[in-house]
Amino acid sequence: MKRAAIYLRVSTSAQAKRNREPEGYSIPAQREACLRKAASLEAEVVGEYVDRGESAKTADRAELRALLERVTQQRDLDYVIVHKVDRLARNRYDDATISYTLKTAGIELVSVTENIDDTPFGRFMHAIVAANAEFYSANLAAEARKGLVQKAKTGGTPTRAPIGYLNVRKIIEGREIRTVEIDPDRAPHVRWAITAYATGAYTLDTLQDALTDRGLLTRPTPTRPTKPLSRSQLATLLVNPYYIGIVRYAGVEYDGNHEPLIDRATFQRARAVLEAHGHAEERDRKHDHYLKGALYCGRCESRMSLTHAKGNGGTYPYFFCIGRTRRNGCQQPYIPTNTIEHAVERLYAHVAPPAKQIEIIRAKLDHALAGMRTQAEQETARQQRRLAKLTDERTKLLHAYYQSAIPLDLLHQEQDRIVGQIVGTEAQLATAQRSTTDVQSTLAKTLDLLANCQHAYTNAPAHLRRQWNQALFLRLHVHDQDIQHADIAEPFATLTAPSLPDELDSHEQRPHKARRQGWQDSAAAFNGHGSNKAQKIGETGFEPATARPPAGMI
Secondary structure: OEEEEEEEEEOOHHHHOHHHOOOOOHHHHHHHHHHHHHHHOOEEEEEEEEEEOOOOOOOOOHHHHHHHHHHHHOOOOOEEEEOOHHHHOOOHHHHHHHHHHHHHOOOEEEEOOOOOOOOHHHHHHHHHHHHHHHHHHHHHHHHHHHHHHHHHHOOOOOOOOOOOEEEEEEEEOOEEEEEEEEOOOOHHHHHHHHHHHHOOOOOHHHHHHHHHHHOOOOOOOOOOOOOOOOHHHHHHHHOOHHHHOEEEEOOEEEEOOOOOOOOHHHHHHHHHHHHHHOOOOHHHOOOOOOOOOOEEEOOOOOEEEEEEEEEOOEEEEEEEEHHHHOOOOOOOOOEEHHHHHHHHHHHHOOOOOOHHHHHHHHHHHHHHHHHHHHHHHHHHHHHHHHHHHHHHHHHHHHHHHHOOOOOHHHHHHHHHHHHHHHHHHHHHHHHHHOOHHHHHHHHHHHHHHHHOHHHHHHOOOHHHHHHHHHHHEEEEEEEOOEEEEEEEOOOHHHHOOOOHHHHHHHHHHOOHHHHHHHHHHHHHHHOOOOOOOOEEEOOOOEOOOOOOOOOOOO
C-alpha cells in the first residue's frame, strides 16, 4: 500500500483557536479533505504535520522543516497531500524549492482542490497556481497597508495600541467601530514612569524596578502571559510619541484621535534624559544617588552623572560632567559625592527668606487672596463670554466657507487665529476658575516648607532629600567643588523674591484693571504654569538679609 503524509496550515493563531475549539474550524476541514484524498489514492496516511498560526510567506516553519527532513532522510513516502498549494507556499521560490525536494526524493505532491499531477498540463497548472498564490498574498498585503495608512491619516490607530491603552470594539448604530481607550489599570503607571524619568533621577534599571514594585504588567495575549516590562520595552515606551497624541505608522507621524497620557514638555524632557544617559551604556553604571538628575555642569551645562572609582584600597563615588565623555572640551574635575552633598546642605541655608519676612508675606498674601475671590468670579464670567463669542465666530466662518463666500487660504488663516485665541482664553478661564481656597492652602504649606527647609533637608533620609531637591530646584549648577548657582522652581521662586512684600503693597494701590492683570500673573505663577522665570540663587542678585551665599555661589 502507498504511504502518504498530509500537511495542514492556518495563517493566524485566531484561526487555529476559533470558537474556542482546540483546532478552530480550518484545520479539521483540511484534515478531513486530505484523508479522503489519501483514501482515493489507496494510500495509508503515516504522518501528519500541522503548522498553526504560521504564514506561508516564508518556508521557515517548524512542521514544514520536519516534513522536508523526513523526505530527504527517511524517503519512506509516496505522496505529500495538501488541501491547496498555498497551504505549502505563497511565493514561487519556496514552491519551486519544495517541489524540487519532493521530486528528487521520488515523492508526488498532491493537492485536494487543484489538478497539479506530473503531466505537462499538471505542471503548467502548478506554475499558474503558485504564481496566483504569490500575487494574492502580495496584493492583499498592499491593500491592507493602504487601508492602514488611510486609517492613520484620519487619526486612527492602525496597530495594537501600546501599553496604557486598550483596543476596544463598540457597536454604534449597528456598525462595529474599533477604537482606542485609556487602560484604567496601566495608564497611571505609564504616566508616572515618563514623568519620573523626566526628572533625571532614574536610570532604566531603577525605573524598571520601581514599575515592577508598583505592579505594572504587560497585557496578556493568547500566547503570552502577563509579565513585568523588560528593559527594552521600557526604553521604547519612554520615546513613543503615541503617549502625546501622535500616531506613527510606516515612518510618518499623524495627529491621533486618542487621548494623550502626558504633556509634550514632560515627554520631551524624558526623551532628552534618555539621550543624555546613553541608555545603551547605562547597564554598566547602576549607581544611584539622591542628587542624580538635579546637578548640571557650571562650565558646559551638561548633566552631571555618578561613577565609582577604585583607589587607595577602596571604591569611592564621584560626580562627573558627561560632557567630558563626549569630548566637548569640558574641564570640570571629578568631585567626591560628599563634597557636593555638603555644598547643597549649605545652599539650603540661603534659600528661605528670614522668618520675619515670611510672616509678612503670609499676612499680605492672605489679605490679597481675600480680594481675589470677587475678581476671580468676575474674570470667570468675562472669559466665558469671550469663549462663547469665539466659538460662534468659528461656526460662522465655516458656514461662510461652505457657501463659497471666502477662499480656502483665508479660512485656514482665520481658523488659526481663532484657535490661538481660544487656547489663550481657555487657559485664562482655567486660572480664574481655580479655587482661591486651594491656592491659599498651597501657599501656606509652601511657606511652611520654606521656613523649615534647611533643618528638614539636613535631617531627611536620601529618598526625601531627592523629593526636596526636585520640588525646590530646577537645576543645581556645579562649578569645581561648589554650587555656582541654583534655579529655583515656582512657586518658591516668587515667594523667595525679596521684592515680593513691596509688590503686594503696590498691588493694592493699582487701578482695578492693573490689579486684575497682576492677579492673573500671580495666580498663573503659583499654579505652576506662569511665565515667571526661575529665581537663580547667586547669579541674579538674590541675597536674603541675614547672610550672603557662601563662596562659589556668587
